[in-house]
Amino acid sequence: MSRHRLLAMFKDFDDAFDVVDKIKAKEVSGVEVDDINMMSPIEHPEVDTKLGKRPVNIAYFTLAGAIFGVTFGFFFLSSAQASFLVQPQGGKPVVPLPTNFVLMYEMLIFFAVWTTVICFIFLSGLGQKRGTLYSEKLTVDEIGIVVEIDESELDSVKNFFKNNKALEIREEKV
Amino acid sequence: MSFKNILENFSYYRRDAEDGGHHEYDHRFGMTIDLDICTGCNSCSTACYAENNLAVVGKERFEKGQAMHWMRVERYWDNIEGDYAEEGAKFLPMLCQNCGAATCEPVCPVAATYHTPDGLNAQVYNRCIGSRYCSNNCPFRVRYFNFWSYYEDSWPEPLNMQLNPDLSVRDKGVMEKCTFCIQRIRTAKDKAQREERVMADGDVVTACAQACPTGAIVFGDTMDPDSRVSKLWEKHQVHRGPFLQKKDKTNEEIRGYRIFDELNVDPSILYLERVRDTEV
Amino acid sequence: MSVKVNRRKFLKMLGWGGAGTALTGCDLPTTVTLEEGKEEVVSYLMPEEYAIPGIGVWYASTCTQCEAGCGLHGRVREGRVLKVEGNPDSPVNHGKSCMMGQSTVQSHYNPDRITSPMMRKGSTLQSVSWDEAMSALTSKIGPDSGVKGDRVGMITGTVSGHQAVIIDELLAQVGSKNHYVHEVINTSVWSSVCRDMLGDEMPKLNYDKAGVILSFGADFLGTWISPVHNMGEYAKFRKGARGSLIQVEPKMTLTGGNADLWIPAKPGTEGALALGIANFIIERGWNAVDVPSSIAKTLNQYTLTAVEKVTGVPVNKIKRIASMLTERAPSLVIAGASTENHENGYDAVASVMLLNLIMGNIGKTIEASAKFPEKALRAKQGNTKDLLLLAKALKDNKLDVLFTYNTNPAFTAPAVLQVSEGLSSVGFKVAFSMFPDETTLQADLVLPIHSGMEDWGTHVPAYQPDTSSVLSLQQPLMEPIHKETRGFGDIMLSMLKLRNKNFGDFPDYYSYLQTAVANMPADVTGSVEGASKDIWSNVLQKGIVKAKASANALTPKLVDMKFKVKHDNSGYPMHLVPSARLGLWDGRHANIPWLQEFPDQIAKVVWGSWAELHPKKASELGVKNGDYVRVTSASGSIEAQVYIHKGIHPDAVSVPMGQGHDEFGRYAKGRGVNPLKILNPLMERRTGELATHATRVKVTNAHKHEKLVHLGGSETQVGRKFVKTISVDQLRRTEGEA
Amino acid sequence: MQVERRTLLRKLVCSLRGRMRMKTVTIKQLLSFSVLAFVVSILPAKSYAELPVPAHITPPVGEHESPIVPQPIEFPHDRHVNDMKINCMYCHTYARRSKVAGIPPTSKCMGCHKVIATDKPRIQQLTEYWEKGESPKWLKVHDVPDYVHFTHEKHIRKFVFDEKFPVEDVQQVCGLCHGEVRGMTVAEKKKPLNMGFCQRCHEANGGPGDCWACHK
Amino acid sequence: MSQVIEDKVIDEKLEWSRINADVIASMQAPRKAYWITVFVCLTMFLCAIAAEIYQYKMGLGAAGLNNPHMWDMYIATFVFWIGMSHAGTLLSAILHIIHAQWRKPIYRFAEAMTTFSLMTAGFFPMIHLGRVWNLYWVLPYVSDRGIWPNFRSPLVWDAFAISTYLSSSALFLFIGMIPDMAILRDHTTGWRKKLYGILCLGWRGDDRQWRNFRRTYMLLACFLIPLAISVHSIVSSDFAMSIMPGWHVTTFPPYFVAGALYSGCAAIMTLFVCLRYFFRMEEYMTLNIMEKTTKLTFAIAMVWTYLNLIEFSATWYGHNIYDKEVLIAKATGPYAGVFWTMIFCGMVVPFTLCFQKLRRHMPTMFVISILLNLGMYVERWMIVAPTLAQAHSPHQWDVLWGSVIQWAIVFGSFGWFGLLFLVFVKLFPCVSMYEVKELCFHLKHEIHEEELAKKHAATKAAGKAEEGSGGRAPGTPGLEGA
Structure with a gap:
């Protein structure tokens, strides 16, 4: 029993949301709302409400990056200053806190930004190998819904999509 | 560079000038310049050129303001009223003040300028990357930058044989300034160490002080209470420390002052006021 | 297998330390800053105990940059002299040195030194070997040359010591009396007056004992007699009871800049001011010494108002000076260039000296000086009279052979004297010279001589500041840097040997000098102990010989004064003041880059000439700093940039001497103008000196502007109080309390 | 006489360099050189025991390889140091008095070589210089x-005289920066002598940390 | 039709496929004017390169610097470019956070401007260094020499801040461009397809990506705002941390930030006009957006003016004679002409933005924006030069007008910036396609909602005529946010 992936293309969000609503209402078997992957040319906030709460964990990493940055900044700067052979003091202490705060602040942002971006790339699955199930229309104006189903339900789901204003349906074997 | 070190000695590393800084000075070299007997003859400046491998920049570069005189004699006319400069000119030998709380030090990005245990404001030429921030931040404007490779035409053969091998010739792109003749200090220290004694007053004298025909410049260690310099500082009631001097002005003979004392930079050079007989 | 090692070998240069020529900051993008196998290291052939590579050794010598005769210590490392300092043992400079002394090294290492003998072939000078040069010399002035003694001349700067002896000897043997001693910056009128009125040409001046110094144009801190010594004395004068300095002169000199009161008198009327002061003092009966009625009668004409009219100095100032001289006795009244070098210079200086006499300064602030016992070694002081004589001799075509040494008449003589043109009429001109200056390049035979740091010699300063007189030894600090130069003494000696067999005993000047110094009479070398051999080594070590004093008391005597102010300004309303500066001096140091780069003490201008004008005059002419003006005299004209300040009399324009060289190496050539060139051929009436300050000029706007290259942005402190000034009475008051 | 591999190798390399410069080197020559070089390189090397490090010194760390500097006379340090047992400071006499150690004056060389080994080409070269009254340009x-x-004097004073270290063994101290000179003919640079090298040693042995102590 | 567009940011009825097509078209087939501009920029840049090579060889004397004027136009230009870089942050980050939708068509080039002006600015401290080849010494790397940079020095802060800002803003630009890269991947051919295929990191636009994207973008925007403010404050502390009169001013950090936003806005206006004209982007960069931008500019100009005046009055009321003298010298001294130019361009010219006629007239806006830019450039120079000319020591007073070399490098920096920008507009979309689509989508949605509401109201107020159906949309006030 092999599994198939289906991509159905819709004209606009309204059509796509109708389909989602119908899937939620169990009008077609073999597809759960959690399996739905919705592709769109723009970001639509309603997608989240329609598909249910899905977690976004980037902020935790950002926080971790920021905390690391500021701690690292403090220890790095003060230990470099303390171990420096000569002390360019100009009447100032060896470890001048106010000036170090400036750099700690910069390091906070630096590490926070980089962790955010790196985590974004990983968490959103960018740069990973993907299936070929894709339509170029997705970057123009059409909305795609991807579902993964068993072979047995292939036809029924296809029909379901067709009946619900799908413009085009593509499929691939997993 | 261990955390332990930082944590254990944190309060020590946090001491600033008000708490006496973290430096424990071996010496604190200082100078006194008596403006009353300074005649403005330029002898000091010449001696400095001879001692410190200072480049002759030539007319065009001098015109641009790129001359390299570590020790310059400033001349002021302050007679705005009256037809004649009856009071004469005012001369001021100006050199690096080797400030105790030097404003040039904290701004150098690579720490090419810092304080030595001798209380000198050092400039390490080979560390300098030429950001020129130090000079911008110097109220006295006594730091000189090598805007060109002056060595290329300042010492045509055989003039280069005069170059003092005890200090380097500076190439373009580095800042330089008066060092209180560090090479002489170094030699004197070595000599004292060789003779197994402490450095005495008069062991080291800067080129300018040695040449000064009127003896207006006195150089020495202000930490040594017996040195001529510290006696002069004492006499004129000026003390080391970055803050404005409070003088007990019962005696007007107290002529000592430090330029830009109000900036709290703690200069190492004590000037004695010029005296003019206004009765005549 | 023995190698001849003499003293010179010990002064050998070592290839050590690379002369500091590799650079900091030269570590271009490469990270490796270490260099192997690039620098040469040359060891000594035979080591000397005291010569350690890397450690400087100090040798004593004498400064030859001006005539003051300061003792020097030269720091020698790896056979190179690096720096000079004053010799603390020398009573002249007490271990101090001026900017000219400091730059001796640059004169020595100058890249424009003449490195080989040159002989005129056709119209050009070509390098020749010493043999060729010496044979040319022999053929022209040797015993067989048939040269007539009175047609041989020698012009030198001030000479003293054994150089003077040897020059005298040579001229005597040739049978010539034509030794011209020429200096532009001289004190010969002062000396004449001192000789006539005090019986001592160069009396000792005790600045430090004076309560007030009144100086009529004597720039004693800059260019007058013995500047470094004077500055030391000046410090004592200021430090002790703090005397006051009053300076009267048309253009502010360095001394004027340091005066408590600077008064510009009309140029050429300083004598009248002095007489006016004297008159006022005698009127009030403040004089310490009575004056004969004849003098008093002469003085009577110089009433305050009359003097004010002549000199332009207000009456109250004159009164004040007079009372200062009285209150703060003893005083010291001196006169320098701007007073001496007028047509009435002698009388003016005599009037000044009169003040010393009536105030009773003689014996207090002016004392007889110690004279060096051996007369032949005493300094022959340069003057401008000899220049005029030489010019005359040249004009009348009286010379066949002319030696020049240590002077540059082609540069310093006014154009109208036509010295340069006259020189071409001399059949054979021999120049002993280090540099290709104007005179040297006109010579037929150029003999390159050692620099002051390579040569032997002795100097007896003309001004002896101590109670015992002093002879200062000049000894080489290093091996000659150029193979083909020779010592002046060596060349003279070899010329002497041609005629006098006695000199054959001396292989070189060094041995001559050694013998001469070591065998000086006991009263001379009294200060140096030991046998003759030790004397020499002691002298080498100390650098000076202190001779026993033979000072006589001064014999004050009044001279007849016919002080007259000349008013002749048809078309030339201004006075030209060719000022001397400590630095370039009369122009002999214009080839020293340092001295070109150091600003003039007052105007702070570098690398060029300028004309100083009073703001009043400048606004009349419509010029501002940096504009060019044309200064025209009856004998020519020059153009220079204007520097405007209040330290000059409105009727005077001052152009400093020293620049305007046509030759003289890369640093001097074609730079600035030479004010001496436009001087009128006026003579001081009594002494026959050239009246350098008497030339009248007119100043016109040349309508040209360039940035004035000078040091310093703001001319005033704009209230910054960098140089704080307090008044002297403040100082006094408190001293009383303390 | 024992064949010294190092010396021979060096000589070979030097002479090869000279030939390369003349650009007339033939294949044959090259071949013969390489064969020779191979033969020499498999010769047994003369080895020394490592110089002991004086107990009071923490030695500086670092190695360096540099090309051999062609000297006017190929002075064999190994002969003098190892075979004759001559102290470093006998010739480099200024080391204890000045910043530079000094090259011995020619007179010092001649002091011995007036009589010793006068037939050797290197000595004859030296004698030539002596008679001309010149010193070789090293x-x-x-x-x-x-x-x-850098001043030798201070280092010698600190590590030898102040510590009462036997002066006979001064080689052990010198060697810390100069490498094992007793194994060289002409001196070679064996230590990097860069700032890190100096710096680590200063830290370990309590040398000054002030920039101006070493920079001028 | 025109009446309809007048109040709207953008015509919501734009076909999405047309958006794609228009923007992609703008990236392809450069016109003659493009090549001419490239040539001009390249020439300017080559001038700078030649000047820099000469300066590198000869030393900084070639720039005509001298003892009091250790810094001059290099630092002024550096500050100028750093200031310029604040435009992108302002438009994309600040306006993003406050949901100002009208930023969407124009924020992309503003962000590009940020990155490129930072890249230009970054050159200046290097050009300015005496020994560029030792630049890496300001970086804190572990070396066996036991030496570190001096963390007290504002120049080191600069190095930290600029590298943080450059990398962050480049990332921000990049992240924001990923969906557009995907569009381009899908709708281009040849090398472009390959390039965008790599750059879009496999963006497919699925809900997980969008979700993370939204969060990331917001987080970055949140960090970018304090970062931008800190960067310019740190640049200001190059001056404010010194003791020089006229520099040691506590209001400098906000003053610099205001100045930066100001010059950034002015630069956006300039580029806006240019892009609109040259790429025929009238439908995207509408006059309404321009008007909003100019209003924003005016507001910031007033903030800047206020801070400037506050600085003057603080100096005036204080008793620091040095500060006061520098201030007086600015107004009356040798640099007075330049100073009054700054006052005119920076404080007077913005008042023209009060007039709607002018705001909607593109050529005028172009001229005005150039004037504002000039004023802001001159402002930076007026911070650097007069203080150095008249600092504490009167002996060292001097007036300096930079040498040819210095001018050439400063001039060439504009060429370099232009060149980068020209390359950018042909390689990357200068209008964010997906966000314009979003904008259209939201607008449509809103209009729809409103119409519904109206209908509802109409049916409630029974019998009223249904005239609202003519499509007279009442604008989008709710979306502007600010």
Whole structure:
């Protein structure tokens, strides 16, 4: 029993949301709302409400990056200053806190930004190998819904999509 | 560079000038310049050129303001009223003040300028990357930058044989300034160490002080209470420390002052006021 | 297998330390800053105990940059002299040195030194070997040359010591009396007056004992007699009871800049001011010494108002000076260039000296000086009279052979004297010279001589500041840097040997000098102990010989004064003041880059000439700093940039001497103008000196502007109080309390 | 006489360099050189025991390889140091008095070589210089940049005299920076002598940490 | 039709496929004017390169610097470019956070401007250094020499801040461009397809990506705002941390930030006009957006003016004679002409933005924006030069007008910036396609909602005529946010 992936293309969000609503209402078997992957040319906030709460964990990493940055900044700067052979003091202490705060602040942002971006790339699955199930229309104006189903339900789901204003349906074997 | 070190000695590393800084000075070299007997003859400046491998920049570069005189004699006319400069000119030998709380030090990005245990404001030429921030931040404007490779035409053969091998010739792109003749200090220290004694007053004298025909410049260690310099500082009631001097002005003979004392930079050079007989 | 090692070998240069020529900051993008196998290291052939590579050794010598005769210590490392300092043992400079002394090294290492003998072939000078040069010399002035003694001349700067002896000897043997001693910056009128009125040409001046110094144009801190010594004395004068300095002169000199009161008198009327002061003092009966009625009668004409009219100095100032001289006795009244070098210079200086006499300064602030016992070694002081004589001799075509040494008449003589043109009429001109200056390049035979740091010699300063007189030894600090130069003494000696067999005993000047110094009479070398051999080594070590004093008391005597102010300004309303500066001096140091780069003490201008004008005059002419003006005299004209300040009399324009060289190496050539060139051929009436300050000029706007290259942005402190000034009475008051 | 591999190798390389410069080197020559070089390189090397490090010194760390500097006379340090047992400071006499160690004056060389080994070509070269009254122009091997102020005197004083270290063994101290000179003919630079090298040693042995102590 | 567009940011009825097509078209087939501009920029840049090579060889004397004027136009230009870089942050980050939708068509080039002006600015401290080849010494790397940079020095802060800001803003630009890269991947051919295929990191636009994207974008925007403010404050502390009169001013950090936003806005206006004209982007960069931008500019100009005046009055009321003298010298001294130019361009010219006629007239806006830019450039120079000319020591007073070399490098920096920008507009979309689509989508949605509401109201107020159906949309006030 092999599994198939289906991509159905819709004209606009309204059509796509109708389909989602119908899937939620169990009008077609073999597809759960959690399996739905919705592709769109723009970001639509309603997608989240329609598909249910899905977690976004980037902020935790950002926080971790920021905390690391500021701690690292403090220890790095003060230990470099303390171990420096000569002390360019100009009447100032060896470890001048106010000036170090400036750099700690910069390091906070630096590490926070980089962790955010790196985590974004990983968490959103960018740069990973993907299936070929894709339509170029997705970057123009059409909305795609991807579902993964068993072979047995292939036809029924296809029909379901067709009946619900799908413009085009593509499929691939997993 | 261990955390332990930082944590254990944190309060020590946090001491600033008000708490006496973290430096424990071996010496604190200082100078006194008596403006009353300074005649403005330029002898000091010449001696400095001879001692410190200072480049002759030539007319065009001098015109641009790129001359390299570590020790310059400033001349002021302050007679705005009256037809004649009856009071004469005012001369001021100006050199690096080797400030105790030097404003040039904290701004150098690579720490090419810092304080030595001798209380000198050092400039390490080979560390300098030429950001020129130090000079911008110097109220006295006594730091000189090598805007060109002056060595290329300042010492045509055989003039280069005069170059003092005890200090380097500076190439373009580095800042330089008066060092209180560090090479002489170094030699004197070595000599004292060789003779197994402490450095005495008069062991080291800067080129300018040695040449000064009127003896207006006195150089020495202000930490040594017996040195001529510290006696002069004492006499004129000026003390080391970055803050404005409070003088007990019962005696007007107290002529000592430090330029830009109000900036709290703690200069190492004590000037004695010029005296003019206004009765005549 | 023995190698001849003499003293010179010990002064050998070592290839050590690379002369500091590799650079900091030269570590271009490469990270490796270490260099192997690039620098040469040359060891000594035979080591000397005291010569350690890397450690400087100090040798004593004498400064030859001006005539003051300061003792020097030269720091020698790896056979190179690096720096000079004053010799603390020398009573002249007490271990101090001026900017000219400091730059001796640059004169020595100058890249424009003449490195080989040159002989005129056709119209050009070509390098020749010493043999060729010496044979040319022999053929022209040797015993067989048939040269007539009175047609041989020698012009030198001030000479003293054994150089003077040897020059005298040579001229005597040739049978010539034509030794011209020429200096532009001289004190010969002062000396004449001192000789006539005090019986001592160069009396000792005790600045430090004076309560007030009144100086009529004597720039004693800059260019007058013995500047470094004077500055030391000046410090004592200021430090002790703090005397006051009053300076009267048309253009502010360095001394004027340091005066408590600077008064510009009309140029050429300083004598009248002095007489006016004297008159006022005698009127009030403040004089310490009575004056004969004849003098008093002469003085009577110089009433305050009359003097004010002549000199332009207000009456109250004159009164004040007079009372200062009285209150703060003893005083010291001196006169320098701007007073001496007028047509009435002698009388003016005599009037000044009169003040010393009536105030009773003689014996207090002016004392007889110690004279060096051996007369032949005493300094022959340069003057401008000899220049005029030489010019005359040249004009009348009286010379066949002319030696020049240590002077540059082609540069310093006014154009109208036509010295340069006259020189071409001399059949054979021999120049002993280090540099290709104007005179040297006109010579037929150029003999390159050692620099002051390579040569032997002795100097007896003309001004002896101590109670015992002093002879200062000049000894080489290093091996000659150029193979083909020779010592002046060596060349003279070899010329002497041609005629006098006695000199054959001396292989070189060094041995001559050694013998001469070591065998000086006991009263001379009294200060140096030991046998003759030790004397020499002691002298080498100390650098000076202190001779026993033979000072006589001064014999004050009044001279007849016919002080007259000349008013002749048809078309030339201004006075030209060719000022001397400590630095370039009369122009002999214009080839020293340092001295070109150091600003003039007052105007702070570098690398060029300028004309100083009073703001009043400048606004009349419509010029501002940096504009060019044309200064025209009856004998020519020059153009220079204007520097405007209040330290000059409105009727005077001052152009400093020293620049305007046509030759003289890369640093001097074609730079600035030479004010001496436009001087009128006026003579001081009594002494026959050239009246350098008497030339009248007119100043016109040349309508040209360039940035004035000078040091310093703001001319005033704009209230910054960098140089704080307090008044002297403040100082006094408190001293009383303390 | 024992064949010294190092010396021979060096000589070979030097002479090859000379030939390369003349650009007339033939294949044959090259071949013969390589064969020779191979033969020499498999010769047994003369080895020394490592110099002991004096107990009071923490030695500086670092190795360096540099090309051999061609000197006017190929002075064999190994003969003098190892075979004759001559102290470093006998010839480099200024080391204890000045910042530079000094090249011995020619007179010092001649002091012995007037009589010793006068038939050797190198000695004859030296004698030639002596008779001309000149000194050979050596090339500096252990050179530091001009902005570095290094003084032998202070190091010798600290590590030898102050510690009462036997002066006979001074080689052990010198060797810390100069490498094992007893194994060289002409001196070679074996230590990096860069700032890190100096710096680590200063830290370990309590040398000054002030920039101006070493920089000028 | 025109009446309809007048109040709207953008015509919501734009076909999405047309958006794609228009923007992609703008990236392809450069016109003659493009090549001419490239040539001009390249020439300017080559001038700078030649000047820099000469300066590198000869030393900084070639720039005509001298003892009091250790810094001059290099630092002024550096500050100028750093200031310029604040435009992108302002438009994309600040306006993003406050949901100002009208930023969407124009924020992309503003962000590009940020990155490129930072890249230009970054050159200046290097050009300015005496020994560029030792630049890496300001970086804190572990070396066996036991030496570190001096963390007290504002120049080191600069190095930290600029590298943080450059990398962050480049990332921000990049992240924001990923969906557009995907569009381009899908709708281009050849090398472009390959390039965008790599750059879009496999963006497919699925809900997980969008979700993370939204969060990331917001997080970055949140960090970018304090970062931008800190960067310019740190640049200001190059001056404010010194003791020089006229520099040691506590209001400098906000003053610099205001100045930066100001010059950034002015630069956006300039580029806006240019892009609109050259790429025929009238439908995207509408006059309404321009008007909003100019209003924003005016507001910031007033903030800047206020801070400037506050600085003057603080100096005036204080008793620091040095500060006061520098201030007086600015107004009356040798640099007075330049100073009054700054006052005119920076404080007077913005008042023209009060007039709607002018705001909607593109050529005028172009001229005005150039004037504002000039004023802001001159402002930076007026911070650097007069203080150095008249600092504490009167002996060292001097007036300096930079040498040819210095001018050439400063001039060439504009060429370099232009060149980068020209390359950018042909390689990357200068209008964010997906966000314009979003904008259209939201607008449509809103209009729809409103119409519904109206209908509802109409049916409630029974019998009223249904005239609202003519499509007279009442604008989008709710979306502007600010």
